[in-house]
Amino acid sequence: xxxxxQHPSRVICKSGTSVKIECRSLDFQATTMFWYRxxxxxxxxxxxxxxxxxxxxxxxxxxxxxxxxxHASLTLSTLTVTSAHPEDSSFYICSAALTGGTDTQxxxxxxxxxxx
Amino acid sequence: xxxxxxxxxQVNVAEGNPLTVKCTYSVSGNPYxxxxxxxxxxxLQFLLKYITGDNxxxxxxxxxxxxxxxxxxxxxxxxxxxxxxxxLYFCAVRGGYNxxDMxxxxxxxxxxxP
Numbered sequence: 001x002x003x004x005x006q007h008p009s010r011v012i013c014k015s016g017t018s019v020k021i022e023c024r025s026l027d028f029q030a031t032t033m034f035w036y037r038x039x040x041x042x043x044x045x046x047x048x049x050x051x052x053x054x055x056x057x058x059x060x061x062x063x064x065x066x067x068x069x070x071h072a073s074l075t076l077s078t079l080t081v082t083s084a085h086p087e088d089s090s091f092y093i094c095s096a097a098l099t100g101g102t103d104t105q106x107x108x109x110x111x112x113x114x115x116x
Numbered sequence: 117x118x119x120x121x122x123x124x125x126q127v128n129v130a131e132g133n134p135l136t137v138k139c140t141y142s143v144s145g146n147p148y149x150x151x152x153x154x155x156x157x158x159x160l161q162f163l164l165k166y167i168t169g170d171n172x173x174x175x176x177x178x179x180x181x182x183x184x185x186x187x188x189x190x191x192x193x194x195x196x197x198x199x200x201x202x203x204l205y206f207c208a209v210r211g212g213y214n215x216x217d218m219x220x221x222x223x224x225x226x227x228x229x230p
Binding site: 004006034042043044046049091093095104105106107108109110112 | 150152157158159160161162165206217218219220221222223
């Protein structure tokens, strides 16, 4: 199956700093990438959908200036958590799909962000 | 908007017994249904999906799921559970061909006891 990687797998930062998380599709070109957030013992919450070469579409309640998404190429999307605060601590998971239709979303291994 | 429900937070079965993890969905139009499994501190692994065709879908690791349109259900099943099947299982639905959004259920924690 298709492989999606995320980097870093774990990051600890101080409050007020910015953190960038990379999501890469390793063996296929992803027209669409998705960013999710998962709190402990809860389901995934879609944060935003990004299509290569265009602006991301954010879900209601997600601050686009707080969570900057760039989908610069068909194999790379980045999520930058700006001016991170302890409440931003979470497990962030990306997924990638060829197109939005019947194509399966393949998920990265996730990034655990801890903001001190 | 589409949604999916997993009515059981926890399912416990003995090794070797059949297992069922329940999922019901709500969507306008034709549903695209998925099952994923998540191990601790890991991302989601794709198990199987239903797009069209046979209602019984076979997936990875011996899992299968049955699409039931009249009951709007997509229950995950396995004839004989393994201890290694213990994990968190998510059902997901996407509505329509051009809908990129996937909505996940709350998850069901499966524990298989030896």
